[in-house]
Amino acid sequence: MAKAHVYNRDHINTDEIIPARYLNTDDEQELARHCLEDLDEGFVDKVSEGDVIVGGEDFGCGSSREHAVWAIRGAKVQTVIAKTFARIFYRNAINCGFYLIEAPEALDHINDGDEVEINYEAGYVKNKTTGAEVKFKPLPDFAVEIINDGGLLEHIVKGTTD
Amino acid sequence: MSMTITEKILAKAAGKESVTAGELVDACIDVVMCHDVTTPPAISMLVEKGLDKVFDKDKIVVTPDHFQPAKDVKSAELHRRLDLWARRHEITHYYKVGRAGVCHALLPEQGHIRPGEVIVGGDSHTCTYGAFAAFSTGVGSTDLAAAIATGKLWFKIPASVKLVLNGSLGPGVYSKDVILAIIARIGTDGALYEAMEFVGPALSEMTMEARMTMTNMAIEAGAKNGIIAFDDTTKQYLDEHLPVSLRGAKSRRAGKAISSTGTSEIAAPAGGGLAMTGGYTVYESDADAEYAKVEEFDCSALEPMVALPHLPSGGVPIGECAGGQMDQAYIGSCTNGRIEDLRIAAKILKGKEVAVRTIVVPATPTIWKQAKDEGLFDIFYDAGCVISAPTCGACLGGFMGVLAEGEKCVSTTNRNFVGRMGSPKSEVYLASPATAAASAVEGKLTDPRKYL
Secondary structure, three states: OEEEEEOOOOOOEHHHHOOHHHOOOOOHHHHHOOOOOOOOOOHHHHOOOOOEEEEOOOEOEOOOOOHHHHHHHHOOOOEEEEOOEOHHHHHHHHHOOOOEEEOOOHHHHOOOOOEEEEEOOOOEEEEOOOOOEEEOOOOOHHHHHHHHHOOHHHHHHHHHHO | OOOOHHHHHHHHHOOOOOOOOOOEEEEEOOEEEEOOOOHHHHHHHHHHOOOOOOOOOOOEEEOOOOOOOOOOHHHHHHHHHHHHHHHHOOOOEEOOOOOOOOHHHHHHHOOOOOOOOEEEEOOHHHHHHHHHOOEEEEOOHHHHHHHHHHOEEEEEOOOEEEEEEEOOOOOOOOHHHHHHHHHHHHOOOOOOOOEEEEEOHHHHOOOHHHHHHHHHHHHHHOOOEEEEOOOHHHHHHHHHHOOHHHOOEEEOOOOOEEEOOEEEOOOOOOOOOOOOOOOEEEOOOOOOOOOOEEEEEEHHHOOOEEEOOOOOOOEEEHHHOOOOEOOEEEEOHHHHOOHHHHHHHHHHHOOOOOOOEEEEOOOOHHHHHHHHHOOHHHHHHHHOOEEOOOOOHHHHOOOOOOEOOOOEEEEOOOOOOOOOOEOOOOEEEEOOHHHHHHHHHHOEOOOHHHHO
């Protein structure tokens, strides 16, 4: 079961997702231990594999550090659902093969702790706790292609060997 | 078809006659900037995927800066990985400690940035280089890896926002105040995915250093890039900083070639771009180019600005926050660590003593030496400041001035997010070097105009 960790706030930035004091490493497991530390110190203790993070506008603003995506992925979060995403964070996630969901109404229909189920192809999040359904526009084809290949570098390798 | 300067540069880089906002293109990269935090993971990815190559060893510029000289064992390991890779691939432009500096000050200073080029760097403030009429944007490690190996990246052509800077800045008001006022008005996602194109009479009067402060913070409004058209000020800076063989511009408007020896007539340039045999290509927005929005700012009415915690959009005029007690002042970074910034701060600090600990960080070794030779170090020393080696250091809470719980810092940097400069319970107030210096003297947020 995927549990929603809801942060009803805009501009959750990369310094909150993974503070720069941990940028002296790029080890994903180590970064994961500090995921969202300056936003919610207890996050890493309550997150389980497959859970989702829900946020407001401009999620991931700030630094270009891909460490932010790695920390979230390392914490075994399956996706982030937000009203909008900051540009570099969004791009980094696609390049890492990590799916993001832009759903402007998510915060209206998902509460902290709700159980959710995501249909990526059809483009909706089902809130199993309340029964509500939140639609989203699936990522564009080129982005899905990169994600399906496992990330941009895998996509490049595949492109040169196809 | 009419295009903005950003569209023209990306069209050229994609080998197309024209592009429109929203279109996806594969663009060739002219310069790739690499530093010590995001490049080592990119290198590891390339090795792991069997792509350990560089597309052009002359077009990659490497400088450790975030944690240099190494602040601890882990950052030393990052530096070692960067060093081994740069030497393995015989990277031509590799700045080691002693020559290394804050990347966004170092690359223009060392002549690596030219108009008309596409530049990417593994750092969000790579947008700084747009001050030179170039397309420049920050990327993460995977993009960086792809750019290093292939010299190409995918881009969505951004729509452009035009920011018209009218009037003229008053004494004690600087480009930092302008960009803080802009972000305060449009918000930290006010230009999300867009190009911020700065124009106007107040901009024309600014030095390249001052312009870089503005393009540096384009990312703080969510922009993909910041960009400023080429003019005599750009040309003069480039004539002073580019290698001789690369000086001189070719305009994309038919009939004008600008070179270091003057303007002469040339044939209309051919379709997709010019063969580069030296010099650089100047692109301009068409008069009827399309903009997503146009914002006008009256710079004459502007006061010194301070962005209150915890967003760069928290800017208020100094009159609304003066008197707030500080624990530290920080003068440096890719936003305001250039020689002009240090001169402005020194002018205010001369003959005075600081009331709070004050850290001065010249952004590059050249700036460090200039400041020393000009006697600025004496002024800083006499005032009780500490002068650091060039580094990003405490701007991102790395080292050389991190904040304790409850502490407040007035800083010339670009971000005041929660925990940015240290404890998540510390606070950062963004301001110009003049405001930071005046605040250092009084130990509280202070209008610098009283010290002019």
